[in-house]
Amino acid sequence: MKDFIFGKLTSDAIPHKWYTIGGTASIIAMLVIIAIYLTKAKRWTRAWEEWLTSTDPKKIGTMYMILASIMFFRGMVDAGMVWLQQSIAADSGGYLDPDHFQQIFTSHGDIMVFFVTMGFFFGLMNWIIPLQIGARDLAFPFLNSLGFWLTLAGAVLINLFFVVGGDFANTGWLALAPFSELEFNPSVGVDYLIWSLQLSGLGSLLAGINFFVTIVKKRAPGMTLMRMSLFTWNALCAMVLIIAAFPVLTAVTFLLWLDRAAGMHFFTTGFGGNQMMYWNLVWMWGHPEVYILVIPAFGMFSEIVSTFCKKKIFSYTSMVWAAISITALSYLVWLHHFFVMGAGPGINTFFGVVTFLIAIPSGVQVFNWILTMYKAKIQLAAPMYWFIGFLTLFMIGGMGGVFMASPPADFQVHNSLFLVAHFHTMIVGVALFGIFAGVTFWFPKIFGFTLDEKLDKRAFWFWYVGFFVAFTPLYLLGFMGAPRRIDHYDAVTGWQPLYIAAACGFILLSCGVITQVVLVVKSIRQRKLHKAPADPWDGRTLEWATHSPPPFYNFAVIPTVTSHESFWDMKKEGIQPSREYKDIECFKNTGMGLYVSGFAFLAAFAIVWQIIWLMIVGLIGIIGCLAYLAFHDDMEYILPAVEVAKIEREYDDTR
Amino acid sequence: MTTHVKTAHLSVAVDLQNEASSTKIFGFWVYLMTDLTIFAALFACFLVLHGNSFDGPKLKELYHLGPVLYETLCLLTSTLTCALGLLAAYRAQKGASILFFILTFCLGAAFLFLEISEFISFIGQGAGPERSAALSSFFTLVGTHGFHITCGLIWMVIMMFRIGLYPLTHHALSRIFCMALFWHFLDFVWIFIFTVVYGIGYLL
Numbered sequence: 001m002k003d004f005i006f007g008k009l010t011s012d013a014i015p016h017k018w019y020t021i022g023g024t025a026s027i028i029a030m031l032v033i034i035a036i037y038l039t040k041a042k043r044w045t046r047a048w049e050e051w052l053t054s055t056d057p058k059k060i061g062t063m064y065m066i067l068a069s070i071m072f073f074r075g076m077v078d079a080g081m082v083w084l085q086q087s088i089a090a091d092s093g094g095y096l097d098p099d100h101f102q103q104i105f106t107s108h109g110d111i112m113v114f115f116v117t118m119g120f121f122f123g124l125m126n127w128i129i130p131l132q133i134g135a136r137d138l139a140f141p142f143l144n145s146l147g148f149w150l151t152l153a154g155a156v157l158i159n160l161f162f163v164v165g166g167d168f169a170n171t172g173w174l175a176l177a178p179f180s181e182l183e184f185n186p187s188v189g190v191d192y193l194i195w196s197l198q199l200s201g202l203g204s205l206l207a208g209i210n211f212f213v214t215i216v217k218k219r220a221p222g223m224t225l226m227r228m229s230l231f232t233w234n235a236l237c238a239m240v241l242i243i244a245a246f247p248v249l250t251a252v253t254f255l256l257w258l259d260r261a262a263g264m265h266f267f268t269t270g271f272g273g274n275q276m277m278y279w280n281l282v283w284m285w286g287h288p289e290v291y292i293l294v295i296p297a298f299g300m301f302s303e304i305v306s307t308f309c310k311k312k313i314f315s316y317t318s319m320v321w322a323a324i325s326i327t328a329l330s331y332l333v334w335l336h337h338f339f340v341m342g343a344g345p346g347i348n349t350f351f352g353v354v355t356f357l358i359a360i361p362s363g364v365q366v367f368n369w370i371l372t373m374y375k376a377k378i379q380l381a382a383p384m385y386w387f388i389g390f391l392t393l394f395m396i397g398g399m400g401g402v403f404m405a406s407p408p409a410d411f412q413v414h415n416s417l418f419l420v421a422h423f424h425t426m427i428v429g430v431a432l433f434g435i436f437a438g439v440t441f442w443f444p445k446i447f448g449f450t451l452d453e454k455l456d457k458r459a460f461w462f463w464y465v466g467f468f469v470a471f472t473p474l475y476l477l478g479f480m481g482a483p484r485r486i487d488h489y490d491a492v493t494g495w496q497p498l499y500i501a502a503a504c505g506f507i508l509l510s511c512g513v514i515t516q517v518v519l520v521v522k523s524i525r526q527r528k529l530h531k532a533p534a535d536p537w538d539g540r541t542l543e544w545a546t547h548s549p550p551p552f553y554n555f556a557v558i559p560t561v562t563s564h565e566s567f568w569d570m571k572k573e574g575i576q577p578s579r580e581y582k583d584i585e586c587f588k589n590t591g592m593g594l595y596v597s598g599f600a601f602l603a604a605f606a607i608v609w610q611i612i613w614l615m616i617v618g619l620i621g622i623i624g625c626l627a628y629l630a631f632h633d634d635m636e637y638i639l640p641a642v643e644v645a646k647i648e649r650e651y652d653d654t655r
Numbered sequence: 656m657t658t659h660v661k662t663a664h665l666s667v668a669v670d671l672q673n674e675a676s677s678t679k680i681f682g683f684w685v686y687l688m689t690d691l692t693i694f695a696a697l698f699a700c701f702l703v704l705h706g707n708s709f710d711g712p713k714l715k716e717l718y719h720l721g722p723v724l725y726e727t728l729c730l731l732t733s734t735l736t737c738a739l740g741l742l743a744a745y746r747a748q749k750g751a752s753i754l755f756f757i758l759t760f761c762l763g764a765a766f767l768f769l770e771i772s773e774f775i776s777f778i779g780q781g782a783g784p785e786r787s788a789a790l791s792s793f794f795t796l797v798g799t800h801g802f803h804i805t806c807g808l809i810w811m812v813i814m815m816f817r818i819g820l821y822p823l824t825h826h827a828l829s830r831i832f833c834m835a836l837f838w839h840f841l842d843f844v845w846i847f848i849f850t851v852v853y854g855i856g857y858l859l
Contacts, residue, residue, distance in 0.1 A: 052777065210717060217678045218678070248693075250693060251697060265709075265791045266700060266786050269790075270709070271786070272787045273704075273791075281696055281699070284696075347680060476746060623809065630814070
């Protein structure tokens with residue numbers, strides 16, 4: 001009976017260690033602060049009606065941004081704890097026990113990849129893609145809302161072990177088998193990881209399908225594929241990768257869970273299980289995943305460099321084909337993550353050579369960016385700082401990648417800190433710098449005021465210098481033989497000074513994050529001073545053709561597109577937007593995304609603890625919501641032309 | 656009467672070409688491709704693991720191809736009735752449409768019954784999914800298809816109520832179209848299961 005009601009849940013699951021108590025206290029404090037704010041400002045209804053139930057991509061984008069920012073703090077705290085441990089743990093145990101240390105780097109990896117980088121990118125895409133292709137909304141507004149709420153449910157689940165359970169997975173971010181099997185990992189930590197990835201992975205998949213269909217089907221009249229802006233092109237490529245890769249993650253983590261919960265033997269050490277099957281499948285998703293993180297950044301930098309150089313991007317067509325080639329090749333290189341598996345020289349050579357090939361389209365992009373800047377009158381605005389920082393780091397990281405693509409070289413640095421330094425160069429230097437540049441660039445479009453230029457540049461210097469201080473030591477340590485993920489080492493290795501140097505770099509990076517917090521707060525406070533016009537940067541693509549912030553229908557009249565820099569053409573030819581307003585079809589708000597995700601969260605929580613009745617409640621809830629939707633799908637309403645004219649007049653008056 | 660039916664059919668067919676419906680159907684095709692990728696991963700697992708029976712019963716010894724043939728016949732016939740149900744819905748013949756979908760539902764349920772009996776008989780012979788990697792991959796691949804069939808049956812019940820109680824708008828028709836597409840997709844996957852899991856598994 002007790003098993004039926006509580007499953008595997010016992011009183012041990014109540015927080016009783018310092019970090020679970022601390023985590024629980026911070027989660028509760030955060031919720032209390034939000035609740036007090038909403039009550040005091042009397043904003044509960046507004047929060048519900050305008051945000052939580054919203055299907056407007058600009059608002060969902062902002063919610064993605066907020067979620068990603070919160071998770072970013074969590075991930076940074078993890079990083080700091082890892083660095084502190086490693087800088088004091090020469091000839092001593094440090095301040096963390098090994099198991100706890102492993103849980104920290106695991107959650108750092110998962111949070112930074114799934115919730116921070118993906119979250120920021122989906123936020124930016126929600127903000128900008130519909131505007132950039134001249135659409136009023138995404139193809140499936142409800143699915144967009146559902147995708148966000150599923151991602152949030154995943155984010156809650158990955159933090160829930162603080163409150164219920166006390167153990168997170170200690171397996172590394174991919175939960176590699178057989179270490180993640182029940183035999184070696186009996187606690188529910190791995191289950192939390194699996195089901196958090198299931199929920200957020202489903203959210204990403206829905207968003208991926210949605211953006212893919214939107215870009216294919218909802219472009220403005222005249223916008224052929226070769227007239228799409230480069231950010232849209234790169235986002236399209238990343239979405240193709242999501243569609244092709246994320247189902248594999250869903251499948252492989254589900255199989256791992258079957259091993260753990262149903263006693264199956266896909267990846268176990270006995271009964272005929274095959275661990276390398278897990279490695280292959282998980283990296284078949286994992287390598288495209290890292291390109292899902294960097295390809296959108298390439299697109300953003302292409303937009304930024306041509307805007308601030310006041311020039312057309314050098315060789316648009318080759319930029320497009322470079323993005324497509326990277327997309328195609330990235331699906332064929334997964335095995336370079338485990339050359340040491342011993343698949344033989346033939347297979348290793350194939351995957352090594354394909355990995356080398358990726359350097360060609362990447363090089364094409366780098367040269368095109370540089371040639372765009374050549375002889376241009378470069379306006380050194382903050383996004384340009386991030387761009388130049390990115391360019392240097394991308395070249396360093398890229399060359400490191402080509403070096404490791406050679407199997408004999410890879411054998412030397414496999415699972416060493418050199419690898420850790422390499423992928424941080426790519427994820428921080430490319431993806432994160434891209435996000436920071438993109439946010440600075442598009443912030444005025446979404447909110448109608450610019451971010452403080454001076455503070456943004458200061459944040460850049462903290463990040464740029466901090467990056468080298470934090471990660472150069474890791475490259476060196478890798479060559480000295482330091483493996484990744486170690487919680488202590490012998491002092492005679494002489495590694496400690498380098499670990500301490502890296503920790504100093506972390507302090508600089510933290511200063512960068514603090515500066516960015518101040519930057520956002522200060523800019524919001526002084527928003528009247530920094531009011532942005534519709535086109536603050538003298539932009540070239542369609543998103544700058546509408547107001548800042550855009551009305552919820554984006555464009556009063558959808559413009560006709562003539563080239564991949566259609567707004568630039570309009571400005572040059574003096575074409576004013578048409579004022580012949582027509583009725584607009586809009587999408588109603590709905591709380592269903594929230595409800596479905598709520599039930600999915602309950603079901604996932606129940607599966608983690610094997611509470612059968614709660615799982616059934618969750619599943620019935622999901623089916624009920626979906627059945628309700630099957631009868632209520634008249635979600636569109638018509639905004640009459642008169643209303644549109646009224647809203648547009650208000651914009652004219654405030655200008 | 657015939658002209659009336661013809662125009663109704665035509666107007667609906669034109670209606671499905673409208674932007675909202677065609678976007679929805681295109682999106683559903685993309686979703687089906689993602690689902691196919693999940694099956695591809697499971698097929699890969701089966702092909703790698705199907706010989707790893709770890710001194711337990713071999714798959715080949717467990718197979719009884721008779722019931723599998725009946726399962727296949729059920730599913731292939733249900734595809735025909737499902738398509739007829741969809742065509743009837745196009746022509747706004749609600750009664751005929753529901754009748755065909757009931758028939759499809761019964762055939763799908765029969766398929767599921769046969770599949771579950773096969774699973775129970777395997778488990779009864781001490782060949783459950785936890786016996787060996789080969790059996791794990793068999794149960795998971797075939798079971799995932801069965802799970803999809805179950806989802807399809809639930810969807811079909813919901814859509815039958817929708818057809819019976821509400822007018823056949825273009826929203827309704829594009830939903831019925833997607834459901835039919837899903838059902839054909841499951842048939843398509845089953846053909847691969849029949850060939851790879853039972854056919855090749857039996858020969859090897």
